Amino acid sequence: MKLTELQQQFSEYLLYQSSELADLKITGPFAAEQLMALYRNNFYISITEYLQVCFANVAALVGEDFFAQLAKAFIIAQPLRCASIEVYGSDFANFISCCEQAQSVPYLADVARLDWAVDRAKSELQHAEFPFARLAALPGAAQLEIYFQLPPNSILLASNHPVLSIWLGVKQGGLESIDMHSQESVIICPDRIEGAKITALSTTQYQFLAAINNQQNLQSLSKLDNFQQLLSASITAGFINNFIREGEL
Amino acid sequence: MNLLNSTVNNHRFSTIKDCAIGIGLRSPHHLQILTEQPPVGWLEIHSENFFQPQSQQRQLLDKLAEVYPLSFHGIGLSLGSTDPVNKRHLALMKELIDCYQPALISEHLSWSSFNGQYFNDLLPVPYTAESLTVFCDHLNQVQDVLGRQLLVENPTTYLTFADSEMYEWEFMNEIQRRCQSGILLDLNNIYVNSINLGFSAEQYLAQINLDAVQEIHLAGFTRKTLDNGDILIDTHGSEVSEQVWQLFRIFRQTCQAPALIEWDTNIPPLEILLAQAARAEQEQIDVLNSQQVFA
Numbered sequence: 001m002k003l004t005e006l007q008q009q010f011s012e013y014l015l016y017q018s019s020e021l022a023d024l025k026i027t028g029p030f031a032a033e034q035l036m037a038l039y040r041n042n043f044y045i046s047i048t049e050y051l052q053v054c055f056a057n058v059a060a061l062v063g064e065d066f067f068a069q070l071a072k073a074f075i076i077a078q079p080l081r082c083a084s085i086e087v088y089g090s091d092f093a094n095f096i097s098c099c100e101q102a103q104s105v106p107y108l109a110d111v112a113r114l115d116w117a118v119d120r121a122k123s124e125l126q127h128a129e130f131p132f133a134r135l136a137a138l139p140g141a142a143q144l145e146i147y148f149q150l151p152p153n154s155i156l157l158a159s160n161h162p163v164l165s166i167w168l169g170v171k172q173g174g175l176e177s178i179d180m181h182s183q184e185s186v187i188i189c190p191d192r193i194e195g196a197k198i199t200a201l202s203t204t205q206y207q208f209l210a211a212i213n214n215q216q217n218l219q220s221l222s223k224l225d226n227f228q229q230l231l232s233a234s235i236t237a238g239f240i241n242n243f244i245r246e247g248e249l
Numbered sequence: 250m251n252l253l254n255s256t257v258n259n260h261r262f263s264t265i266k267d268c269a270i271g272i273g274l275r276s277p278h279h280l281q282i283l284t285e286q287p288p289v290g291w292l293e294i295h296s297e298n299f300f301q302p303q304s305q306q307r308q309l310l311d312k313l314a315e316v317y318p319l320s321f322h323g324i325g326l327s328l329g330s331t332d333p334v335n336k337r338h339l340a341l342m343k344e345l346i347d348c349y350q351p352a353l354i355s356e357h358l359s360w361s362s363f364n365g366q367y368f369n370d371l372l373p374v375p376y377t378a379e380s381l382t383v384f385c386d387h388l389n390q391v392q393d394v395l396g397r398q399l400l401v402e403n404p405t406t407y408l409t410f411a412d413s414e415m416y417e418w419e420f421m422n423e424i425q426r427r428c429q430s431g432i433l434l435d436l437n438n439i440y441v442n443s444i445n446l447g448f449s450a451e452q453y454l455a456q457i458n459l460d461a462v463q464e465i466h467l468a469g470f471t472r473k474t475l476d477n478g479d480i481l482i483d484t485h486g487s488e489v490s491e492q493v494w495q496l497f498r499i500f501r502q503t504c505q506a507p508a509l510i511e512w513d514t515n516i517p518p519l520e521i522l523l524a525q526a527a528r529a530e531q532e533q534i535d536v537l538n539s540q541q542v543f544a
Contacts, residue, residue: 080368086297
Protein backbone atom coordinates (compact mmCIF):
# COMPACT_ATOMS: atom_id res chain seq x y z
CA MET A 1 0.00 0.00 0.00
CA LYS A 2 1.34 3.41 -0.95
CA LEU A 3 2.05 5.82 1.89
CA THR A 4 -0.50 8.33 0.57
CA GLU A 5 -3.24 5.71 0.63
CA LEU A 6 -2.26 4.58 4.11
CA GLN A 7 -2.36 8.11 5.49
CA GLN A 8 -5.63 8.84 3.72
CA GLN A 9 -7.33 5.77 5.20
CA PHE A 10 -5.85 6.44 8.62
CA SER A 11 -7.08 10.06 8.47
CA GLU A 12 -10.55 9.05 7.30
CA TYR A 13 -10.83 6.62 10.17
CA LEU A 14 -9.89 9.32 12.69
CA LEU A 15 -12.51 11.64 11.20
CA TYR A 16 -15.29 9.00 11.14
CA GLN A 17 -15.33 9.21 7.34
CA SER A 18 -14.54 5.51 7.02
CA SER A 19 -14.53 2.43 9.23
CA GLU A 20 -12.43 0.38 6.83
CA LEU A 21 -9.16 -0.82 8.37
CA ALA A 22 -8.28 -4.06 6.60
CA ASP A 23 -6.08 -2.44 3.95
CA LEU A 24 -3.92 -0.79 6.60
CA LYS A 25 -2.73 -4.28 7.68
CA ILE A 26 -2.42 -3.25 11.30
CA THR A 27 -0.80 -5.67 13.70
CA GLY A 28 -0.26 -5.36 17.41
CA PRO A 29 -1.26 -6.67 20.81
CA PHE A 30 -4.99 -5.95 20.31
CA ALA A 31 -7.53 -5.86 17.51
CA ALA A 32 -6.93 -3.16 14.90
CA GLU A 33 -10.20 -1.43 15.90
CA GLN A 34 -9.06 -1.16 19.52
CA LEU A 35 -5.64 0.15 18.57
CA MET A 36 -7.08 2.70 16.16
CA ALA A 37 -9.58 3.74 18.83
CA LEU A 38 -6.60 4.82 20.96
CA TYR A 39 -5.47 7.17 18.20
CA ARG A 40 -8.98 8.38 17.48
CA ASN A 41 -9.69 9.08 21.14
CA ASN A 42 -6.37 10.80 21.58
CA PHE A 43 -7.06 13.02 18.56
CA TYR A 44 -10.40 14.27 19.89
CA ILE A 45 -9.36 14.38 23.54
CA SER A 46 -6.20 16.40 22.92
CA ILE A 47 -8.02 19.06 20.90
CA THR A 48 -10.99 19.04 23.28
CA GLU A 49 -8.65 19.62 26.22
CA TYR A 50 -7.09 22.54 24.37
CA LEU A 51 -10.54 24.03 23.65
CA GLN A 52 -11.51 23.46 27.27
CA VAL A 53 -8.60 25.63 28.38
CA CYS A 54 -9.46 28.38 25.86
CA PHE A 55 -13.19 28.22 26.62
CA ALA A 56 -13.10 27.44 30.32
CA ASN A 57 -16.31 29.31 31.16
CA VAL A 58 -18.25 27.70 28.32
CA ALA A 59 -17.11 24.32 29.64
CA ALA A 60 -18.11 25.27 33.17
CA LEU A 61 -21.56 26.41 32.01
CA VAL A 62 -22.47 23.31 30.01
CA GLY A 63 -20.53 20.60 31.83
CA GLU A 64 -17.80 18.27 30.67
CA ASP A 65 -19.92 15.81 28.66
CA PHE A 66 -21.84 18.41 26.67
CA PHE A 67 -18.66 20.39 26.04
CA ALA A 68 -16.95 17.24 24.72
CA GLN A 69 -19.87 16.69 22.31
CA LEU A 70 -19.76 20.30 21.21
CA ALA A 71 -15.99 20.19 20.72
CA LYS A 72 -16.13 16.94 18.76
CA ALA A 73 -18.80 18.34 16.44
CA PHE A 74 -16.68 21.46 15.95
CA ILE A 75 -13.50 19.46 15.25
CA ILE A 76 -15.33 17.45 12.58
CA ALA A 77 -17.07 20.47 11.07
CA GLN A 78 -14.04 22.75 11.10
CA PRO A 79 -10.89 20.64 11.07
CA LEU A 80 -7.58 21.93 12.33
CA ARG A 81 -5.89 23.45 9.28
CA CYS A 82 -2.77 24.78 10.94
CA ALA A 83 0.23 22.86 12.26
CA SER A 84 0.18 24.83 15.48
CA ILE A 85 -2.96 24.37 17.57
CA GLU A 86 -2.51 27.76 19.25
CA VAL A 87 -4.59 29.50 16.58
CA TYR A 88 -7.43 26.97 16.55
CA GLY A 89 -10.80 27.94 18.01
CA SER A 90 -11.38 31.40 16.57
CA ASP A 91 -14.68 30.26 15.06
CA PHE A 92 -15.92 28.17 17.98
CA ALA A 93 -18.27 30.92 19.17
CA ASN A 94 -19.90 31.22 15.74
CA PHE A 95 -20.19 27.45 15.61
CA ILE A 96 -21.97 27.48 18.97
CA SER A 97 -24.36 30.18 17.82
CA CYS A 98 -25.43 27.94 14.91
CA CYS A 99 -25.45 24.72 16.89
CA GLU A 100 -28.97 23.42 17.50
CA GLN A 101 -27.98 21.58 20.69
CA ALA A 102 -26.72 24.84 22.23
CA GLN A 103 -29.85 26.92 21.55
CA SER A 104 -31.17 26.29 25.06
CA VAL A 105 -28.30 28.42 26.39
CA PRO A 106 -28.74 31.55 24.27
CA TYR A 107 -25.83 33.44 25.85
CA LEU A 108 -23.34 30.59 25.35
CA ALA A 109 -21.88 31.94 22.09
CA ASP A 110 -21.18 35.32 23.67
CA VAL A 111 -19.53 33.69 26.67
CA ALA A 112 -17.38 31.81 24.15
CA ARG A 113 -16.51 35.12 22.45
CA LEU A 114 -15.46 36.55 25.79
CA ASP A 115 -13.42 33.44 26.68
CA TRP A 116 -11.64 33.61 23.33
CA ALA A 117 -10.96 37.34 23.61
CA VAL A 118 -9.42 36.87 27.06
CA ASP A 119 -7.31 33.97 25.82
CA ARG A 120 -5.99 36.00 22.87
CA ALA A 121 -5.33 39.10 24.96
CA LYS A 122 -3.24 37.07 27.39
CA SER A 123 -0.77 36.15 24.67
CA GLU A 124 -0.15 39.76 23.62
CA LEU A 125 2.64 41.93 24.92
CA GLN A 126 1.21 45.35 25.48
CA HIS A 127 3.79 47.96 26.11
CA ALA A 128 2.85 50.99 24.12
CA GLU A 129 1.83 54.13 25.99
CA PHE A 130 -0.18 56.66 24.02
CA PRO A 131 2.30 58.80 22.00
CA PHE A 132 1.21 62.24 23.20
CA ALA A 133 4.44 63.91 22.07
CA ARG A 134 4.13 62.55 18.53
CA LEU A 135 0.54 63.79 18.38
CA ALA A 136 1.48 67.24 19.66
CA ALA A 137 4.17 67.52 17.00
CA LEU A 138 1.60 67.21 14.20
CA PRO A 139 0.17 70.39 12.62
CA GLY A 140 -3.43 71.06 13.63
CA ALA A 141 -4.91 70.09 10.26
CA ALA A 142 -2.98 66.82 10.21
CA GLN A 143 -4.21 65.99 13.72
CA LEU A 144 -7.77 66.00 12.49
CA GLU A 145 -6.91 63.27 10.01
CA ILE A 146 -5.45 60.76 12.45
CA TYR A 147 -7.04 57.43 13.30
CA PHE A 148 -6.86 56.24 16.91
CA GLN A 149 -6.05 52.61 17.55
CA LEU A 150 -7.02 50.09 20.21
CA PRO A 151 -4.15 47.98 21.59
CA PRO A 152 -3.32 44.91 19.45
CA ASN A 153 -5.46 41.89 20.34
CA SER A 154 -8.07 44.05 22.06
CA ILE A 155 -11.63 43.01 21.37
CA LEU A 156 -14.89 44.92 21.70
CA LEU A 157 -17.93 42.82 22.45
CA ALA A 158 -21.55 43.99 22.48
CA SER A 159 -23.92 41.34 23.72
CA ASN A 160 -27.70 41.03 23.90
CA HIS A 161 -27.07 39.21 27.19
CA PRO A 162 -25.36 40.15 30.46
CA VAL A 163 -22.24 38.43 29.18
CA LEU A 164 -19.73 39.82 31.63
CA SER A 165 -21.96 39.18 34.64
CA ILE A 166 -22.49 35.60 33.49
CA TRP A 167 -18.78 35.14 32.78
CA LEU A 168 -17.87 36.43 36.23
CA GLY A 169 -20.74 34.49 37.80
CA VAL A 170 -19.42 31.23 36.37
CA LYS A 171 -15.95 31.95 37.71
CA GLN A 172 -17.29 32.94 41.11
CA GLY A 173 -19.92 30.23 41.29
CA GLY A 174 -23.28 32.02 41.10
CA LEU A 175 -25.67 33.16 38.36
CA GLU A 176 -28.78 33.55 40.53
CA SER A 177 -28.67 37.29 41.03
CA ILE A 178 -28.09 38.17 37.37
CA ASP A 179 -30.83 39.90 35.37
CA MET A 180 -30.74 37.66 32.30
CA HIS A 181 -32.68 40.23 30.23
CA SER A 182 -30.03 42.90 30.54
CA GLN A 183 -27.41 43.63 27.88
CA GLU A 184 -23.73 44.29 28.39
CA SER A 185 -20.82 45.57 26.33
CA VAL A 186 -17.19 45.00 27.23
CA ILE A 187 -13.68 45.61 26.02
CA ILE A 188 -10.95 43.05 26.57
CA CYS A 189 -7.40 44.39 26.46
CA PRO A 190 -4.00 42.79 27.08
CA ASP A 191 -2.70 43.68 30.52
CA ARG A 192 0.84 43.45 31.76
CA ILE A 193 -0.16 42.26 35.22
CA GLU A 194 -3.41 40.38 34.83
CA GLY A 195 -2.77 39.09 31.33
CA ALA A 196 -6.15 40.36 30.17
CA LYS A 197 -8.24 43.23 31.49
CA ILE A 198 -12.01 43.08 30.98
CA THR A 199 -13.95 46.29 31.40
CA ALA A 200 -17.70 46.85 31.19
CA LEU A 201 -18.59 49.73 28.87
CA SER A 202 -21.52 52.11 28.80
CA THR A 203 -23.41 52.28 25.52
CA THR A 204 -21.77 55.63 24.73
CA GLN A 205 -18.27 54.33 25.48
CA TYR A 206 -18.89 51.25 23.36
CA GLN A 207 -20.16 53.31 20.43
CA PHE A 208 -17.14 55.62 20.68
CA LEU A 209 -14.64 52.73 20.66
CA ALA A 210 -16.60 50.95 17.93
CA ALA A 211 -16.34 54.10 15.81
CA ILE A 212 -12.56 54.01 16.30
CA ASN A 213 -12.50 50.35 15.31
CA ASN A 214 -14.50 51.29 12.23
CA GLN A 215 -11.75 53.72 11.27
CA GLN A 216 -13.49 57.03 11.83
CA ASN A 217 -10.86 59.75 11.96
CA LEU A 218 -10.47 62.39 14.65
CA GLN A 219 -12.44 64.95 12.70
CA SER A 220 -15.40 62.59 12.51
CA LEU A 221 -15.10 61.48 16.13
CA SER A 222 -14.95 65.05 17.37
CA LYS A 223 -18.57 65.55 16.33
CA LEU A 224 -19.78 63.02 18.89
CA ASP A 225 -21.31 64.21 22.15
CA ASN A 226 -18.84 64.23 25.04
CA PHE A 227 -15.99 63.57 22.62
CA GLN A 228 -13.26 65.14 24.80
CA GLN A 229 -14.39 63.28 27.87
CA LEU A 230 -14.68 59.94 26.05
CA LEU A 231 -11.28 60.31 24.42
CA SER A 232 -9.54 61.29 27.62
CA ALA A 233 -11.14 58.47 29.61
CA SER A 234 -10.33 55.92 26.90
CA ILE A 235 -6.65 56.90 26.71
CA THR A 236 -6.36 56.93 30.50
CA ALA A 237 -7.92 53.48 30.74
CA GLY A 238 -5.57 52.13 28.04
CA PHE A 239 -8.37 51.40 25.55
CA ILE A 240 -6.58 53.62 23.03
CA ASN A 241 -2.81 53.44 22.91
CA ASN A 242 -1.78 54.61 19.47
CA PHE A 243 -2.77 56.55 16.37
CA ILE A 244 -1.87 56.37 12.73
CA ARG A 245 -2.06 58.96 9.96
CA GLU A 246 -4.22 58.87 6.86
CA GLY A 247 -1.52 57.39 4.62
CA GLU A 248 -0.68 54.64 7.12
CA LEU A 249 -4.09 52.97 7.01
CA MET B 250 26.31 22.04 39.18
CA ASN B 251 25.90 25.60 40.36
CA LEU B 252 24.22 27.11 37.38
CA LEU B 253 23.59 30.48 38.92
CA ASN B 254 27.29 31.16 39.42
CA SER B 255 28.02 30.31 35.83
CA THR B 256 25.31 32.42 34.27
CA VAL B 257 25.97 35.90 35.52
CA ASN B 258 27.44 36.75 32.12
CA ASN B 259 24.60 38.19 30.15
CA HIS B 260 24.80 35.75 27.26
CA ARG B 261 22.98 32.85 25.68
CA PHE B 262 24.22 29.28 25.69
CA SER B 263 25.16 27.52 22.48
CA THR B 264 25.73 24.09 24.01
CA ILE B 265 24.35 21.78 26.65
CA LYS B 266 27.00 19.91 28.62
CA ASP B 267 27.34 16.15 28.47
CA CYS B 268 25.23 14.41 31.10
CA ALA B 269 23.43 17.68 31.94
CA ILE B 270 19.93 17.02 33.28
CA GLY B 271 17.16 19.32 32.09
CA ILE B 272 13.43 19.68 32.50
CA GLY B 273 10.65 20.50 30.09
CA LEU B 274 9.39 24.06 30.56
CA ARG B 275 5.62 24.03 31.14
CA SER B 276 3.36 27.03 31.66
CA PRO B 277 2.34 26.32 35.30
CA HIS B 278 6.03 26.65 36.24
CA HIS B 279 6.96 29.72 34.19
CA LEU B 280 6.84 32.26 36.98
CA GLN B 281 8.47 30.02 39.58
CA ILE B 282 11.36 29.12 37.29
CA LEU B 283 11.86 32.76 36.39
CA THR B 284 11.91 33.95 39.98
CA GLU B 285 13.69 31.04 41.68
CA GLN B 286 15.97 29.98 38.82
CA PRO B 287 16.38 26.41 40.06
CA PRO B 288 19.74 24.80 39.25
CA VAL B 289 18.78 22.54 36.37
CA GLY B 290 21.22 21.99 33.52
CA TRP B 291 18.91 23.13 30.70
CA LEU B 292 15.33 23.73 29.65
CA GLU B 293 13.38 22.32 26.74
CA ILE B 294 10.46 24.20 25.23
CA HIS B 295 7.81 23.16 22.76
CA SER B 296 8.73 25.40 19.83
CA GLU B 297 5.15 26.02 18.69
CA ASN B 298 4.24 27.65 22.01
CA PHE B 299 6.71 30.45 21.31
CA PHE B 300 6.11 31.27 17.66
CA GLN B 301 4.46 34.65 18.26
CA PRO B 302 7.24 37.26 18.37
CA GLN B 303 5.44 40.02 20.31
CA SER B 304 4.09 37.88 23.11
CA GLN B 305 4.38 37.32 26.82
CA GLN B 306 5.78 33.87 26.01
CA ARG B 307 8.66 35.43 24.10
CA GLN B 308 9.30 37.92 26.85
CA LEU B 309 9.64 35.01 29.26
CA LEU B 310 11.91 33.13 26.88
CA ASP B 311 14.14 36.19 26.49
CA LYS B 312 14.77 36.12 30.22
CA LEU B 313 15.20 32.36 30.54
CA ALA B 314 17.61 32.27 27.59
CA GLU B 315 20.00 34.42 29.63
CA VAL B 316 20.02 31.86 32.43
CA TYR B 317 19.62 28.41 30.89
CA PRO B 318 20.80 26.53 27.82
CA LEU B 319 17.76 25.77 25.68
CA SER B 320 16.50 22.96 23.51
CA PHE B 321 13.59 23.47 21.08
CA HIS B 322 11.33 20.47 20.63
CA GLY B 323 8.83 20.67 17.76
CA ILE B 324 5.61 18.75 17.32
CA GLY B 325 4.12 20.28 14.17
CA LEU B 326 6.41 19.70 11.20
CA SER B 327 4.79 16.36 10.30
CA LEU B 328 7.94 15.14 8.58
CA GLY B 329 6.51 11.68 7.89
CA SER B 330 3.48 12.98 6.01
CA THR B 331 3.08 12.83 2.26
CA ASP B 332 1.93 16.45 2.49
CA PRO B 333 4.69 18.90 1.60
CA VAL B 334 6.54 20.58 4.46
CA ASN B 335 4.40 23.44 5.74
CA LYS B 336 6.44 26.48 4.68
CA ARG B 337 4.65 28.88 6.98
CA HIS B 338 5.27 26.65 9.98
CA LEU B 339 8.90 26.22 8.97
CA ALA B 340 9.32 29.99 8.58
CA LEU B 341 7.95 30.54 12.08
CA MET B 342 10.30 27.90 13.43
CA LYS B 343 13.26 29.46 11.65
CA GLU B 344 12.47 32.89 13.07
CA LEU B 345 12.35 31.41 16.57
CA ILE B 346 15.56 29.43 16.13
CA ASP B 347 17.44 32.32 14.57
CA CYS B 348 16.38 34.51 17.46
CA TYR B 349 17.54 32.20 20.27
CA GLN B 350 20.09 29.85 18.67
CA PRO B 351 19.14 26.93 20.93
CA ALA B 352 21.70 24.24 21.63
CA LEU B 353 19.44 21.48 20.27
CA ILE B 354 16.45 21.30 17.91
CA SER B 355 14.31 18.22 17.61
CA GLU B 356 11.23 16.78 15.93
CA HIS B 357 9.47 13.43 15.81
CA LEU B 358 9.49 10.34 13.64
CA SER B 359 5.79 10.63 12.91
CA TRP B 360 3.19 12.34 10.76
CA SER B 361 0.38 14.60 11.90
CA SER B 362 -1.26 15.98 8.79
CA PHE B 363 -2.84 14.73 5.61
CA ASN B 364 -4.20 16.80 2.77
CA GLY B 365 -3.91 19.97 4.85
CA GLN B 366 -5.84 18.57 7.82
CA TYR B 367 -3.88 18.43 11.10
CA PHE B 368 -4.45 15.94 13.90
CA ASN B 369 -2.47 17.43 16.78
CA ASP B 370 -1.00 14.00 17.40
CA LEU B 371 2.09 12.03 16.51
CA LEU B 372 0.82 9.31 14.20
CA PRO B 373 2.75 6.13 13.31
CA VAL B 374 4.86 5.76 10.19
CA PRO B 375 5.20 2.41 8.40
CA TYR B 376 8.87 1.50 8.29
CA THR B 377 9.13 1.10 4.53
CA ALA B 378 11.57 2.31 1.90
CA GLU B 379 8.95 4.76 0.63
CA SER B 380 8.36 6.24 4.10
CA LEU B 381 12.08 6.56 4.59
CA THR B 382 12.47 8.50 1.35
CA VAL B 383 9.55 10.82 2.19
CA PHE B 384 10.80 11.44 5.73
CA CYS B 385 14.39 12.07 4.66
CA ASP B 386 13.33 14.43 1.85
CA HIS B 387 11.35 16.50 4.32
CA LEU B 388 14.05 16.41 6.97
CA ASN B 389 16.69 17.52 4.46
CA GLN B 390 14.47 20.41 3.35
CA VAL B 391 14.02 21.51 6.95
CA GLN B 392 17.70 21.23 7.82
CA ASP B 393 18.58 23.19 4.66
CA VAL B 394 16.19 26.01 5.54
CA LEU B 395 17.22 26.15 9.18
CA GLY B 396 20.90 25.71 8.42
CA ARG B 397 21.01 23.44 11.44
CA GLN B 398 21.00 19.78 12.30
CA LEU B 399 17.77 18.35 13.71
CA LEU B 400 17.46 15.50 16.16
CA VAL B 401 14.73 12.97 15.37
CA GLU B 402 12.89 11.40 18.31
CA ASN B 403 11.79 7.77 18.32
CA PRO B 404 7.99 7.66 18.67
CA THR B 405 5.52 5.84 20.82
CA THR B 406 3.44 3.59 18.60
CA TYR B 407 0.54 1.42 19.66
CA LEU B 408 0.46 -0.60 16.47
CA THR B 409 2.66 -1.82 13.67
CA PHE B 410 1.99 -2.09 9.96
CA ALA B 411 2.46 -5.51 8.38
CA ASP B 412 3.98 -3.71 5.39
CA SER B 413 6.90 -2.44 7.47
CA GLU B 414 10.19 -3.66 6.06
CA MET B 415 12.58 -2.84 8.88
CA TYR B 416 12.82 -2.44 12.63
CA GLU B 417 12.32 0.99 14.10
CA TRP B 418 15.97 1.26 15.17
CA GLU B 419 17.05 0.45 11.61
CA PHE B 420 14.74 3.16 10.31
CA MET B 421 16.08 5.66 12.87
CA ASN B 422 19.70 4.80 12.04
CA GLU B 423 19.06 5.08 8.31
CA ILE B 424 17.47 8.53 8.68
CA GLN B 425 20.53 9.64 10.60
CA ARG B 426 22.88 8.17 7.99
CA ARG B 427 21.08 9.73 5.03
CA CYS B 428 20.42 13.17 6.53
CA GLN B 429 23.33 13.56 8.94
CA SER B 430 20.71 14.36 11.55
CA GLY B 431 20.94 13.43 15.22
CA ILE B 432 18.88 11.14 17.41
CA LEU B 433 16.77 12.08 20.40
CA LEU B 434 16.25 8.81 22.23
CA ASP B 435 13.14 8.65 24.40
CA LEU B 436 13.71 5.76 26.77
CA ASN B 437 10.11 5.78 27.97
CA ASN B 438 8.90 5.41 24.38
CA ILE B 439 11.22 2.46 23.87
CA TYR B 440 9.98 0.81 27.07
CA VAL B 441 6.29 1.45 26.30
CA ASN B 442 6.68 0.09 22.76
CA SER B 443 8.68 -2.91 23.94
CA ILE B 444 5.88 -3.96 26.28
CA ASN B 445 3.00 -3.15 23.92
CA LEU B 446 4.56 -4.51 20.75
CA GLY B 447 6.71 -7.24 22.25
CA PHE B 448 10.39 -6.60 21.58
CA SER B 449 13.48 -6.22 23.73
CA ALA B 450 14.21 -2.67 24.88
CA GLU B 451 17.78 -3.71 25.59
CA GLN B 452 18.15 -4.94 22.03
CA TYR B 453 16.84 -1.57 20.77
CA LEU B 454 19.48 0.24 22.84
CA ALA B 455 22.17 -2.08 21.57
CA GLN B 456 21.22 -1.48 17.94
CA ILE B 457 20.70 2.26 17.87
CA ASN B 458 23.59 4.34 16.54
CA LEU B 459 25.06 5.49 19.81
CA ASP B 460 27.27 8.17 18.29
CA ALA B 461 24.22 9.95 16.87
CA VAL B 462 22.30 10.19 20.15
CA GLN B 463 22.51 13.78 21.37
CA GLU B 464 19.57 13.90 23.75
CA ILE B 465 17.67 11.50 26.00
CA HIS B 466 14.07 11.84 27.19
CA LEU B 467 12.79 10.33 30.43
CA ALA B 468 9.07 10.33 31.18
CA GLY B 469 6.23 8.41 32.74
CA PHE B 470 3.46 6.28 31.24
CA THR B 471 -0.04 5.21 32.23
CA ARG B 472 -1.44 1.68 32.18
CA LYS B 473 -4.83 1.38 30.45
CA THR B 474 -7.02 -1.69 30.61
CA LEU B 475 -8.65 -2.82 27.37
CA ASP B 476 -10.99 -5.78 26.89
CA ASN B 477 -8.20 -8.27 26.30
CA GLY B 478 -5.55 -6.93 28.63
CA ASP B 479 -3.45 -3.91 29.55
CA ILE B 480 -1.69 -1.45 27.27
CA LEU B 481 0.84 1.21 28.28
CA ILE B 482 0.00 4.74 27.18
CA ASP B 483 2.71 7.33 26.76
CA THR B 484 0.99 10.05 28.75
CA HIS B 485 4.03 11.88 30.15
CA GLY B 486 1.83 12.36 33.17
CA SER B 487 3.65 10.61 36.00
CA GLU B 488 7.07 9.97 37.48
CA VAL B 489 9.63 8.06 35.47
CA SER B 490 9.03 4.35 36.02
CA GLU B 491 11.59 2.06 37.64
CA GLN B 492 11.86 0.13 34.38
CA VAL B 493 12.81 3.31 32.51
CA TRP B 494 15.33 4.27 35.20
CA GLN B 495 16.87 0.84 34.63
CA LEU B 496 17.13 1.55 30.89
CA PHE B 497 18.71 4.92 31.73
CA ARG B 498 21.31 3.21 33.91
CA ILE B 499 22.14 0.79 31.11
CA PHE B 500 22.29 3.50 28.45
CA ARG B 501 24.33 5.89 30.60
CA GLN B 502 27.15 3.40 30.67
CA THR B 503 27.82 4.19 27.04
CA CYS B 504 26.08 7.48 26.22
CA GLN B 505 26.75 10.87 27.80
CA ALA B 506 24.01 12.80 25.99
CA PRO B 507 22.08 15.34 28.07
CA ALA B 508 18.85 13.94 29.50
CA LEU B 509 15.47 15.57 30.06
CA ILE B 510 12.63 14.96 32.48
CA GLU B 511 9.53 15.37 30.29
CA TRP B 512 6.12 15.86 31.92
CA ASP B 513 3.17 17.04 29.78
CA THR B 514 -0.09 16.05 31.46
CA ASN B 515 -1.25 16.22 35.09
CA ILE B 516 1.63 18.60 35.57
CA PRO B 517 2.83 18.45 39.20
CA PRO B 518 4.47 21.15 41.33
CA LEU B 519 7.90 22.14 40.06
CA GLU B 520 9.49 20.52 43.08
CA ILE B 521 8.42 17.08 41.80
CA LEU B 522 10.10 17.70 38.46
CA LEU B 523 13.22 18.92 40.19
CA ALA B 524 13.22 15.82 42.39
CA GLN B 525 13.05 13.67 39.23
CA ALA B 526 15.94 15.66 37.78
CA ALA B 527 17.88 15.13 41.01
CA ARG B 528 17.23 11.41 40.78
CA ALA B 529 18.56 11.38 37.22
CA GLU B 530 21.69 13.14 38.47
CA GLN B 531 22.09 10.54 41.21
CA GLU B 532 21.47 7.62 38.85
CA GLN B 533 24.24 8.77 36.55
CA ILE B 534 26.61 9.41 39.44
CA ASP B 535 25.97 5.83 40.56
CA VAL B 536 26.68 4.57 37.05
CA LEU B 537 29.90 6.57 36.89
CA ASN B 538 31.01 5.36 40.31
CA SER B 539 30.34 1.73 39.45
CA GLN B 540 32.35 2.13 36.23
CA GLN B 541 35.27 3.52 38.23
CA VAL B 542 35.08 0.61 40.67
CA PHE B 543 35.31 -1.89 37.84
CA ALA B 544 37.85 0.06 35.79
